[in-house]
Amino acid sequence: MKKLFFLSLITLTFVYAKSSVEFKYAPHNMEREYPTNQNRILSYNNILENVRTSIVNISIKKEISGTQLNANPFFNDPFFKEFFKGYGDIPQERIQQALGSGVIVSQDGYIITNNHVVDGANKIIVNLAGDKKEYEAKLIGKDEKSDLAIIKIEAKNLNAITFYDSDKVKVGDVVFALGNPFGIGETITHGIVSATGRSGVGIVEYEDFIQTDASINPGNSGGALINSAGHLIGINSAIISKSGGNVGIGFAIPSNMVTTVATSLIDNGKYTRAYLGVNISDISDDMSKFYNGNYGALITSVEDNSPAAKAELKRGDLIIEVNGKKIGSASELKNSIGSYAPAKTVTIKFLRDKKVNTKSVTLSILDSKTVNGELEYKGLKLTQINSTHKQQLNITINGVLVINVDEKSEAYSAGIRKNDIIIQVEESEIATLDDFKKATGSKEKKRVFIYRKGYILAIVL
CATH class of the missing domain: 2.40.10.10 (Trypsin-like serine proteases)
Known part of the structure; x- marks a missing residue:
């Protein structure tokens, strides 16, 4: 016997409550436009075919020397150290290779790339698109703070790229x-x-x-x-x-x-940034209310004798514009000032007591400057010794601690190393960063006395 299933028709009525929100809809009759059809191919080949010859491949060779006693963990074992005693460290040399890219910016061979691509390279090799020849490049200059570098090859009539704003x-x-x-x-x-x-x-x-x-x-x-x-x-x-x-x-x-x-x-051969002489920070929504709802770079301190001090800027000022360009954050001000050369005069617009003020400021550069308790000087990064440093280094002396040294700097060549403690410059004893700044104020070379692992050394810097 067949089983019959009946589907009954039930009519449902939906009642929609009127919403307090009116949703915004796109027009129902919008038409689609198709970028191509079966008889045409959408392509950027005409654009890319020209630009591709402005891009180069970069390979570098970097010689790294050290000792197997330091590099190989087995040689840290006392047995092996005793076994090789009297023979000295075993020299170790190896070649490190790395790859990267670059962009041709002039017909006569200037190429821009990242600093980290060529940093420390003993040899830089460039390959051009469509050219089997290898070109050895010369490092012209680099800027670690922006991660940019310029290299140059001996070639002519290269396809330099076109820049856009x-x-x-x-x-x-x-x-x-x-x-x-x-x-x-x-x-x-x-x-x-x-x-x-x-x-x-x-x-x-x-x-x-x-x-x-x-x-x-x-x-x-x-x-x-x-x-x-x-x-x-x-x-x-x-x-x-x-x-x-x-x-x-x-x-x-x-x-x-x-x-x-x-x-x-x-x-x-180098990039020198301008210097304003302020410490800055971003502001919160609540803080913005004190500045008529504006955002910018809030000055938290002004260094003595700096361009900012001479222009009478002060803590609490909110910088909102530099040379007509709006400033919405601390990083934007940093980048803006850093894009100018020293001695450049800029117009700074700022808020003070909810009033807009304008000042002309002549920027400058200092060999040393203090930022967040750290001082940069001729490739050195210094900080004042505190109780934590003394405990970690097991010392009791005062001075300024070297927390980093640029290996390409004058200071490194002179012999200063990380964790050295500068205790005296010429006849001036050094206990603070201010002491160091005053003692190194002139550009003349000076005798610098450093403390290193129980010994006191003298160098000229």
Whole structure:
């Protein structure tokens, strides 16, 4: 017997309560526009074919020397130390190789890349697109604080890239990343601008990155980020990744910063930043209410005899503009001032007591400056010894502690090393950073007395 199933029709009535929110809808009659059809191929080949010859592959060789006793953990064993006693340390030399990218910026061979690509290199080799010849490059100059460097090869009639004003880059712009990822050779990836003005990432001291989701991988460093017109908007520098591969968060140094630093490196071999002489911070929403709802860089202290002090800026002033460019954060002020050369006079607009004030400030540079309790001087980074330092180093003396030394600096060449303690300069005993600044005020070389592991040494710096 067949079983019959009856489907009854039930009419339901839905009653919608009137919402207090009116939702915004797109027009129902919107039409789609198709960028191409079966008879046409959408392509950027005409743009990329020209730009690709402006990108170079860079390989470096770096000689690293040390001792096997230090490098090999077996030689730290007392038995092995005793076995090799009298023979001295066994020398160890090895060649470290690394790969990166660069961008041609002049027809006669100037190339810009990242400082971390060429830092410490004994030999820099450049390969041009479509050219089997290898070119040995000379390091012209580098700037660690922006992670930029200039190298040069002996060549003519190269295809120099065209720069674009990075201040005009917009989120959503179509971009391409060109470089040499993983050393596989010339590669182009595609994406958009995800954000602009990224700072506080912690990669370098001066950060104003363009963020993109175009694939950037190891080896892309120093390569180009270009817009859909084929113009350079940034130099690819870093990625955020747990695995080391691309996850869609890449950072490029904006072209305006690149041209400023590169010009100085080519002309002078170094980049010297201007100095205002203030400590600054961002402000919260609550703090913003005290400044008519404005945001900017809040001055927390002003150094004596600095350009800021001479212009009568003071703690509590909120800087909101420099030379007509709006300042929305402490990092924006830092990048803005750092983009000017010393002796440049700039117009600073700031808020004080809810009133807008304007001052002309002539920037300068100091051989030494104190930031957050640390002093930079001729490649040294110094701090005042405190009780924690004394306990860690098992010392009782006063002085200023060397917490870092730039290996390319004059101080390193003179013999100063990390954890040295400067106790005297000429006839002046040193107990504080202020003591050191006063004693080293002139540009003349001086005798510097340092304490190192129970010994006192004298050097000329």
